[in-house]
Amino acid sequence: MPVPGPGGKLYIWDPDAPRAFFSWDGTAWRALPDVPNAPNVLIAAATANRATGDLFAVLLDGTSLSVVRLDGDTWRPVGDNLETDVPLASWLRQVSIAANGDSVAVAYPTASDIAVATLAASGWRVSSAATHGGARIASLHSEIGPSGKLLVSWDQDSALQVALFDGSGWRLLPDAAEGFHLLYAAALRADGVPIAFFERGFENPAPPYDFATGTWKDGAWNLSQLPSTGNWNNPALSRDGDALFSVLTGGSISFTALHTPP
Secondary structure, rough: EEOOHHHHHHHEEEOOOOOOEEOOOOEEEOOOOOOOOOOEEEEEEEEOOOOOEEEEEEEEEEEEEEEEEEEEOOEEEEEEEOOOOEEEEEEEEOOOOEEEOEEEEEEEOOOEEEEEEEEEEEEEEEEOOOOOOOEEEEEEEEEEEEHHOEEEEEEEEEEEEEEEEEOOOEEEEEEEOEEEEEEEEEEEOOOOOOOEEEEEEOOOOOOOOOEEEEEEEOOOEEEEEEEOOOOOOOEOOOOEEEEEEEEEEEEEEEEEEEEEEO
């Protein structure tokens, strides 16, 4: 799985070889040291610090999570272990980590909540971003923006949910707007504004499907509708506010670039 960082930094790790990282040095891939306690742990999540490019990883051992940072050729522990009351599956991407400067956040499910641990001088502080009522959780994603903003998104029974922390508390953002529904991707733009990808028509047995990008502004999603399409793949958002999805037709791949509303 790719782990991009600032300044062209790039790391990868393979879920089938779950203790190994590689970094790209501009000409070739370089193997990095095995994570601590390998092979008794799995890599549950990884990120590159948004400001420094340092590699962070979350290691999974049953219901225990440990966070480490690569310092040169040595993995350093970050805070104490985090515990959850449910077994986690790394292949479901049930854990997410974000780092931005001195800020680090880890998101993971408990039996009833989406828990978010943020690093403070005294250690981890754990809060509940939302309750999930025992639903199956997958594809957790977290981001840290300016002024202490946090965004967490996850798949809950095949529907995307997004929660935002603005410094005062967590808020679950609406999963629908103007007949569109959240789809796959949500992010924090560089200025700290939440952005997301939306769809309309997936409940129909056949295409066309409509797509839109959305910006969370003044307490509502502001959408910019896109052309309809019958084939699509891999929608993605960048922190600059741009988005794209790909279309495979007759053996050729085309890309449609999108722009989120201001």
